[in-house]
Amino acid sequence: MKSPTEVGAAWRSWWMLAGGACVVALALFFNAISDIDSGHDSNLVSTPVPVDWLVALALLLAASMLIVLRGVMKQQQALLQANSDVQELRLAHDQLVENLPVGLFTFRSGEVLFSNWAWDEQVMRHPSFPRTKALLQAVSPEDRDRLLQCLERSERKQDTLDIQYEIVNENGKRHFIETRAVPVFDNGGKFQHLLGFNLDLTSLLSIQRDLEEKNQALAKTLGELEDNLQAIVTSLVKVIEAKDPYTAGHSERVMEYSVKIAQEMGLESREIKILRMGTLMHDIGKIGIPDEVLTKPGSLTDEEFDLIKLHPSIGYNMIRNVPLFQECTPIVRWHHERLNGSGYPDGLKGSQIPLLVRISAVADAYDAMTSTRAYRKSLSQLIAVSELRKDVEKGSLDPDVVQALENVLRREQLLPMDAAA
Numbered sequence: 001m002k003s004p005t006e007v008g009a010a011w012r013s014w015w016m017l018a019g020g021a022c023v024v025a026l027a028l029f030f031n032a033i034s035d036i037d038s039g040h041d042s043n044l045v046s047t048p049v050p051v052d053w054l055v056a057l058a059l060l061l062a063a064s065m066l067i068v069l070r071g072v073m074k075q076q077q078a079l080l081q082a083n084s085d086v087q088e089l090r091l092a093h094d095q096l097v098e099n100l101p102v103g104l105f106t107f108r109s110g111e112v113l114f115s116n117w118a119w120d121e122q123v124m125r126h127p128s129f130p131r132t133k134a135l136l137q138a139v140s141p142e143d144r145d146r147l148l149q150c151l152e153r154s155e156r157k158q159d160t161l162d163i164q165y166e167i168v169n170e171n172g173k174r175h176f177i178e179t180r181a182v183p184v185f186d187n188g189g190k191f192q193h194l195l196g197f198n199l200d201l202t203s204l205l206s207i208q209r210d211l212e213e214k215n216q217a218l219a220k221t222l223g224e225l226e227d228n229l230q231a232i233v234t235s236l237v238k239v240i241e242a243k244d245p246y247t248a249g250h251s252e253r254v255m256e257y258s259v260k261i262a263q264e265m266g267l268e269s270r271e272i273k274i275l276r277m278g279t280l281m282h283d284i285g286k287i288g289i290p291d292e293v294l295t296k297p298g299s300l301t302d303e304e305f306d307l308i309k310l311h312p313s314i315g316y317n318m319i320r321n322v323p324l325f326q327e328c329t330p331i332v333r334w335h336h337e338r339l340n341g342s343g344y345p346d347g348l349k350g351s352q353i354p355l356l357v358r359i360s361a362v363a364d365a366y367d368a369m370t371s372t373r374a375y376r377k378s379l380s381q382l383i384a385v386s387e388l389r390k391d392v393e394k395g396s397l398d399p400d401v402v403q404a405l406e407n408v409l410r411r412e413q414l415l416p417m418d419a420a421a
């Protein structure tokens with residue numbers, strides 16, 4: 001079969017030949033006319049048709065045939081071109097399908113009819129081996145019936161398919177395969193087959209499993225680190241509180257009250273974690289206060305009280321450069337701040353004081369009142385809550401936080417259920 005280029009060259013040759021024939025025919029025709037005209041002038045007797053006429057007629061017929069032939073050849077050239085385009089497209093399609101990195105297949109009448117090399121690789125199929133048999137041999141026994149039933153059901157219902165199953169290779173290694181398929185119809189809407197593709201998720205699932213294991217190990221290590229950190233801080237706080245037997249256990253109790261208030265108020269676990277560590281170390285700055293001031297049994301002078309008021313700033317400076325304690329610094333520095341601006345060290349007001357700090361302030365004040373000190377006996381829970389309510393009325397403590405503490409105490413039966421504080 002000639003190529004389109006060869007056909008084009010042939011057509012040009014034929015066209016030149018037809019053109020030449022037309023020129024010669026026209027020349028002979030005019031020459032014959034001139035002979036007749038000259039014959040008429042010299043002799044009135046009729047003359048036979050000149051040979052040149054016949055030759056011209058023959059040439060015209062030949063030229064016409066060549067023109068017709070040209071049309072036919074042009075059509076042939078277009079057909080050849082279209083055929084060539086179709087072949088190129090088919091080749092490109094076949095190459096695309098064969099080189100796709102996912103397994104492609106078609107399924108109809110319970111059989112796999114077509115597959116690409118990637119599908120053959122996935123099911124370990126030799127090119128001469130029946131496809132359906134190769135698939136069923138490769139799929140793990142526990143998944144085999146389910147896969148076949150799903151394929152047949154999708155074909156019967158002409159519906160999509162999405163299924164996961166395992167393939168076991170010759171070495172016993174399992175591959176996790178996901179198959180998705182869609183029904184394919186012809187132009188008339190008649191069902192042709194299921195067109196499916198297989199994705200091997202083994203590597204993906206393996207990475208996911210590794211990540212989950214690493215995350216669990218990381219979370220465990222982080223939990224252990226936090227436990228160790230809390231143990232270290234607790235030990236440090238106990239050393240500080242050992243200076244004054246009247247404050248022993250204060251920080252841990254403030255931590256416990258704060259956590260209960262936060263839970264009552266519905267705070268998130270992350271905030272409660274910050275609150276736990278922050279309240280545990282809230283008085284850590286007392287390590288910088290002279291023992292004689294810290295443990296003085298009587299009332300303090302103004303100068304001594306000014307020294308005591310330094311402990312939030314001292315504690316803040318101790319931990320501000322420790323990344324693990326960064327979120328605790330507001331509680332350490334501001335737990336003696338008050339909403340009406342009467343607190344210290346920065347005289348913050350209202351919304352300048354974060355909620356976690358407000359909670360620590362209420363818990364700290366409550367524990368201070370309900371604990372025995374060198375200069376006074378402890379107050380009852382009822383009186384302590386009453387004092388907190390007075391502070392709320394003065395605008396120094398958060399009413400919602402005090403209410404949450406009251407709810408906790410009532411629930412724990414530390415306050416009478418019907419008593420007004």
Ligand SMILES: [Fe+2]
Binds near residue numbers: 282283311335336
């Ligand atoms: Fe304090």
